[in-house]
Amino acid sequence: MSLHDFIIVPFSYEFMRRGLVSAMFLGVSGGLLGCILVLRRMALMGDALSHSLLPGIAVAWLLFGTSTTALFFGGLVAGLLTAIGSALLSRLTRVKEDAAFGSLFVLFFGAGVALISKLPTRVNLADFLFGNVLGVSPSDMRLAMVVSIGTAAVFVLFHRSILLETFDPVFHRATGGKGGLVHMSFLTLTVLNLVAAMQTMGVVLALGLFLLPAVSAYLWCDRFRSMLLLSVGIALAGSVSGILLSFHAGLASGASIVLCLGAVFLGSVVLSPKYGAVTALRRGLAPRRHP
Amino acid sequence: MLTRENILQFRGVTVRYGRLTALDSITLDIPCGESTAVLGGNGAGKSTLLRSILGWQPLAAGEIRVGDSHPHHARPRVAYVPQRHVVDWDFPITVRGVVEQGRYPSLGPFRRLSEADQELVNGALDELGIADLAARQIRMLSGGQQQRVFLARAVAQGGDIFLLDEPFAGLDLFGAEELVHILKNWEKQGRTVLAAVHDLALARACFTRGILLDTSLVASGPIAEVLSEANVDRAFRQGRCVHGAGHEGHHA
Numbered sequence: 001m002s003l004h005d006f007i008i009v010p011f012s013y014e015f016m017r018r019g020l021v022s023a024m025f026l027g028v029s030g031g032l033l034g035c036i037l038v039l040r041r042m043a044l045m046g047d048a049l050s051h052s053l054l055p056g057i058a059v060a061w062l063l064f065g066t067s068t069t070a071l072f073f074g075g076l077v078a079g080l081l082t083a084i085g086s087a088l089l090s091r092l093t094r095v096k097e098d099a100a101f102g103s104l105f106v107l108f109f110g111a112g113v114a115l116i117s118k119l120p121t122r123v124n125l126a127d128f129l130f131g132n133v134l135g136v137s138p139s140d141m142r143l144a145m146v147v148s149i150g151t152a153a154v155f156v157l158f159h160r161s162i163l164l165e166t167f168d169p170v171f172h173r174a175t176g177g178k179g180g181l182v183h184m185s186f187l188t189l190t191v192l193n194l195v196a197a198m199q200t201m202g203v204v205l206a207l208g209l210f211l212l213p214a215v216s217a218y219l220w221c222d223r224f225r226s227m228l229l230l231s232v233g234i235a236l237a238g239s240v241s242g243i244l245l246s247f248h249a250g251l252a253s254g255a256s257i258v259l260c261l262g263a264v265f266l267g268s269v270v271l272s273p274k275y276g277a278v279t280a281l282r283r284g285l286a287p288r289r290h291p
Numbered sequence: 292m293l294t295r296e297n298i299l300q301f302r303g304v305t306v307r308y309g310r311l312t313a314l315d316s317i318t319l320d321i322p323c324g325e326s327t328a329v330l331g332g333n334g335a336g337k338s339t340l341l342r343s344i345l346g347w348q349p350l351a352a353g354e355i356r357v358g359d360s361h362p363h364h365a366r367p368r369v370a371y372v373p374q375r376h377v378v379d380w381d382f383p384i385t386v387r388g389v390v391e392q393g394r395y396p397s398l399g400p401f402r403r404l405s406e407a408d409q410e411l412v413n414g415a416l417d418e419l420g421i422a423d424l425a426a427r428q429i430r431m432l433s434g435g436q437q438q439r440v441f442l443a444r445a446v447a448q449g450g451d452i453f454l455l456d457e458p459f460a461g462l463d464l465f466g467a468e469e470l471v472h473i474l475k476n477w478e479k480q481g482r483t484v485l486a487a488v489h490d491l492a493l494a495r496a497c498f499t500r501g502i503l504l505d506t507s508l509v510a511s512g513p514i515a516e517v518l519s520e521a522n523v524d525r526a527f528r529q530g531r532c533v534h535g536a537g538h539e540g541h542h543a
Binding site: 158173 | 345347366369371373377378379382383384385388389392395396398400401428444448
């Protein structure tokens with residue numbers, strides 16, 4: 001197979017171009033959001049959040065069919081219900097926030113699986129869970145573009161607030177920052193991006209596009225800005241190569257993007273000169289210096 | 292310019308969290324250019340007092356003035372130094388990056404750091420003796436150096452009132468000595484320092500004045516008078532905090 005066959009031919013198909021454009025745009029916003037998830041130790045929460053979108057999407061599908069707008073708002077409502085519900089649960093009962101989140105998300109996810117398996121459509125559950133690049137409609141692509149550009153704009157405009165709130169929320173507040181507002185906007189952006197990523201990535205794997213680039217970049221960078229940029233770069237590269245892999249190997253697009261990003265992550269874990277495993281072993285497993 | 296006017300004034304300040312009273316009608320004055328230790332057991336209201344000066348604690352009653360203004364309007368003057376354990380020291384940021392944050396409040400969200408801002412940052416790095424560490428990631432520092440990064444950020448902010456939340460927590464002997472030295476220097480330069488402190492011996496050695504709290508005000512004034520045996524008994528041995536009067540350096 002020539003290089004031309006390998007890289008150019010796949011994109012002579014309209015659906016492949018749409019899949020690629022969606023994945024690349026979502027890579028930009030996912031790479032940015034992922035950094036905050038990683039730095040604020042919210043990685044698992046993000047994962048739970050993405051699973052919990054399923055019933056919202058299923059209900060929207062039942063009521064309104066394939067309308068992108070309906071699916072979008074269905075997912076949004078389900079995600080916000082989980083986030084707000086677990087916040088309430090942890091404040092009103094002795095259940096801690098992680099357990100509350102865990103319980104609500106499996107409940108939501110279970111309800112979503114049950115609903116979809118009973119849906120009277122030709123769409124199968126696997127597409128919802130793992131993504132199907134064939135299913136990316138022009139309106140899905142537009143949604144991905146809008147959400148991604150919006151997310152990137154928020155990061156550019158509020159770069160300093162985001163940095164302060166992530167690094168030192170107490171100082172942020174002491175200097176007049178609105179911590180709660182930053183946090184809520186961040187959660188909302190995450191849900192928006194997860195919903196937008198659902199067609200290409202699937203709800204189970206969507207977080208991979210957010211998390212894997214960020215955690216890889218975290219292993220290389222000592223500056224916030226360079227971590228953001230590298231994370232976006234890795235996400236873009238992973239989206240392109242993942243879409244190609246999906247075409248040539250006939251894999252679900254979400255799975256192949258996650259596999260490509262996973263390779264970068266594992267490479268970083270092993271090879272990062274400062275924070276990698278090889279370096280740590282060479283130092284004789286000497287612990288890092290703690291304050 | 293050594294005026295001794297009162298830079299912070301509390302008049303009947305009361306703060307409640309739900310039904311719990313954290314500060315009970317505190318009235319006191321803090322003179323300009325002196326270092327004051329805020330003392331008391333766990334839950335005595337030390338942190339609440341510091342936060343109320345920043346204007347982020349709604350007051351149930353009373354009033355606080357910073358100079359002539361309401362705390363909300365005095366923000367650039369007041370530099371807050373959080374406890375060291377509140378941040379993740381693995382965060383991808385350099386020493387210089389943290390100190391630059393001190394300039395953010397005056398810059399707002401968009402303006403770039405001007406040359407004057409850079410000068411302030413350089414000055415703060417020099418003053419705290421961490422200029423040669425500026426490019427380091429912050430994990431690669433000792434506890435005392437990390438504390439100095441936080442102090443440098445506060446200096447770069449350009450304020451004249453410094454609020455320190457448990458600055459001695461988790462420092463080893465050398466780090467603590469360093470900090471005592473820095474705080475004494477600041478006092479000489481006419482900076483006003485207000486620090487929550489657990490360790491009474493350190494407070495005696497390092498601070499000029501003291502405020503002793505037990506949700507209400509037990510005593511306020513020169514440190515030796517505030518830490519009289521009778522006062523310490525009142526603040527620490529009543530009920531809650533039986534072991535608190537000793538020399539336990541660690542925080543709650």
